[in-house]
Amino acid sequence: xxxxxxxxxxxxxxxxxxxxxxxxxxxxxxxxxxxxxxxxxxxxxxxxxxxxxxxxxxxxxxxxxxxxxxxxxxxxxxxxxxxxxxxxxxxxxxxxxxxxxxxxxxxxxxxxxxxxxxxxxxxxxxxxxxxxxxxxxxxxxxxxxxxxxxxxxxxxxxxxxxxxxxxxxxxxxxxxxxxxxxxxxxxxxxxxxxxxxxxxxxxxxxxxxxxxxxxxxxxxxxxxxxxxxxxxxxxxxxxxxxxxxxxxxxxxxxxxxxxxxxxxxxxxxxxxx
Amino acid sequence: xxxxxxxxxxxxxxxxxxxxxxxxxxxxxxxxxxxxxxxxxxxxxxxxxxxxxxxxxxxxxxxxxxxxxxxxxxxxxxxxxxxxxxxxxxxxxxxxxxxxxxxxxxxxxxxxxxxxxxxxxxxxxxxxxxxxxxxxxxxxxx
Numbered sequence: 001x002x003x004x005x006x007x008x009x010x011x012x013x014x015x016x017x018x019x020x021x022x023x024x025x026x027x028x029x030x031x032x033x034x035x036x037x038x039x040x041x042x043x044x045x046x047x048x049x050x051x052x053x054x055x056x057x058x059x060x061x062x063x064x065x066x067x068x069x070x071x072x073x074x075x076x077x078x079x080x081x082x083x084x085x086x087x088x089x090x091x092x093x094x095x096x097x098x099x100x101x102x103x104x105x106x107x108x109x110x111x112x113x114x115x116x117x118x119x120x121x122x123x124x125x126x127x128x129x130x131x132x133x134x135x136x137x138x139x140x141x142x143x144x145x146x147x148x149x150x151x152x153x154x155x156x157x158x159x160x161x162x163x164x165x166x167x168x169x170x171x172x173x174x175x176x177x178x179x180x181x182x183x184x185x186x187x188x189x190x191x192x193x194x195x196x197x198x199x200x201x202x203x204x205x206x207x208x209x210x211x212x213x214x215x216x217x218x219x220x221x222x223x224x225x226x227x228x229x230x231x232x233x234x235x236x237x238x239x240x241x242x243x244x245x246x247x248x249x250x251x252x253x254x255x256x257x258x259x260x261x262x263x264x265x266x267x268x269x270x271x272x273x
Numbered sequence: 274x275x276x277x278x279x280x281x282x283x284x285x286x287x288x289x290x291x292x293x294x295x296x297x298x299x300x301x302x303x304x305x306x307x308x309x310x311x312x313x314x315x316x317x318x319x320x321x322x323x324x325x326x327x328x329x330x331x332x333x334x335x336x337x338x339x340x341x342x343x344x345x346x347x348x349x350x351x352x353x354x355x356x357x358x359x360x361x362x363x364x365x366x367x368x369x370x371x372x373x374x375x376x377x378x379x380x381x382x383x384x385x386x387x388x389x390x391x392x393x394x395x396x397x398x399x400x401x402x403x404x405x406x407x408x409x410x411x412x413x414x415x
Contacts, residue, residue: 035401042405049408060415075411085405096402135413142411149409156404164397171395174388181381185372194371236404247397257389264382270370 031095038088045081052078068135075138076129082145083126086152090115090122093159100163102170111159118152150230157239161225164246168218171253172211178260179207185267195271203263210256217249 055074059067094115097108125145132138182204190197225242228235372378 038405045405045407052411056413059413071413079411082407085407089405093402139411139413142409146409149407153404160399160402163402164399167395167397171388171392174384178381178384178388181377181384185375185377185381189372243397250392250395250397254389254392257385257392260385261382261389264378264385267378268370268373268375 029095031092031099034088034092034095038085038092041081041084041088045078045085048074048078048081072135072138075135075142076132079129079138079142079145080126083122083129086145086149087119087122087126090119090152090155093156093163096163097159097166100166100170102168102173103162103166104169107162111155111162114155115159118155121148153235154228154230157228157235157242158225160239161221161242161246164243165218165222168214168246168249168253171250172214172218175207175211175253175256175260179204179211182260182263182267189267195267200263200266203259203266207256207259207263210252210259214249214252214256217245217252221245221249 052071052074055067055071059071061067094112097103097111097115122145125141125148129138129141132141182200186197186200186204189195189200221242224238224245228238232238
């Protein structure tokens with residue numbers, strides 16, 4: 001009976017240990033890890049693509065069965081690596097979104113849903129590739145990705161802008177919290193009549209105005225990217241336009257922060273100085 | 274006096290307008306006697322000289338007036354005699370910065386400085402997150 005209890009205890013301890021280990025491994029899968037996965041898979045794709053280009057050249061030159069088989073193998077490997085690169089890139093974006101503060105939960109959940117659907121599609125597609133019986137079948141499979149990729153690209157850019165806008169939202173919220181603290185302190189100073197607060201109050205309004213401008217620019221950026229269509233040829237250009245608006249929004253935040261520093265310096269000095 | 278002499282004198286009658294109707298001396302008569310009459314060159318010269326003299330007269334009077342005024346002004350602008358007096362230094366208000374070391378202000382300042390450095394260092398390019406470049410045109414046609 002004692003031995004049975006000891007065995008039971010041993011299994012229990014082992015179970016707890018493995019559970020903890022699994023949990024810690026899961027929690028360690030952060031953006032950095034996902035990004036490393038992506039860069040690794042992307043490098044595999046690049047190599048596989050080089051092999052495919054070479055094999056394709058040989059097949060088109062010699063048209064032998066051997067060169068065709070080789071082209072098939074290399075194309076299959078390249079297509080699998082391509083699907084894997086897209087999948088891991090989407091996963092990295094997802095984790096970046098998780099770690100970015102300031103993204104509204106509704107927007108985040110919507111993007112998670114879309115990313116998960118895309119990842120599942122590429123996962124399924126990658127699984128089906130091996131069943132392609134010929135080079136022609138692989139070309140057909142590749143065409144499926146080509147058609148799908150237009151919507152995947154839109155998801156990339158919309159997620160990236162959400163990440164950048166989230167960063168801006170977070171900064172803006174923190175600056176607003178600081179302004180709120182300043183307002184409370186200024187009210188106290190005014191009540192104590194230690195100092196004329198008129199100038200500070202005016203400067204606070206200036207800082208708030210910068211935050212409003214920043215908010216407007218962020219909205220504009222999101223509006224531009226939300227209008228991205230599958231038929232748009234240069235999606236990257238539209239993404240850059242949107243990113244430019246985020247940069248402008250950021251500039252307003254910098255100005256607001258600079259104003260707040262001046263406000264604090266002013267609050268620290270006496271009126272006669 | 275003989276009758277012949279009387280007749281002679283009557284033949285050359287004296288123009289009364291030249292010596293004055295009353296027989297006295299007048300400028301009008303002189304004016305008429307000038308060579309060329311009233312509109313002659315001598316009359317013109319006389320007119321010019323008269324005007325010039327009048328202007329000179331006016332200038333002299335103006336100069337005299339200005340001199341008088343200057344004298345008066347100098348009399349009023351005389352500097353007062355400096356009288357030494359005691360001047361007290363201006364009252365300096367206390368410049369004690371009440372909120373320089375206020376804990377709330379210092380906390381806010383720390384928050385702002387942290388935020389500011391984050392705003393400057395934040396990566397808005399996210400270039401490492403640019404989508405992968407993929408070959409989507411897979412064909413085996415020449």
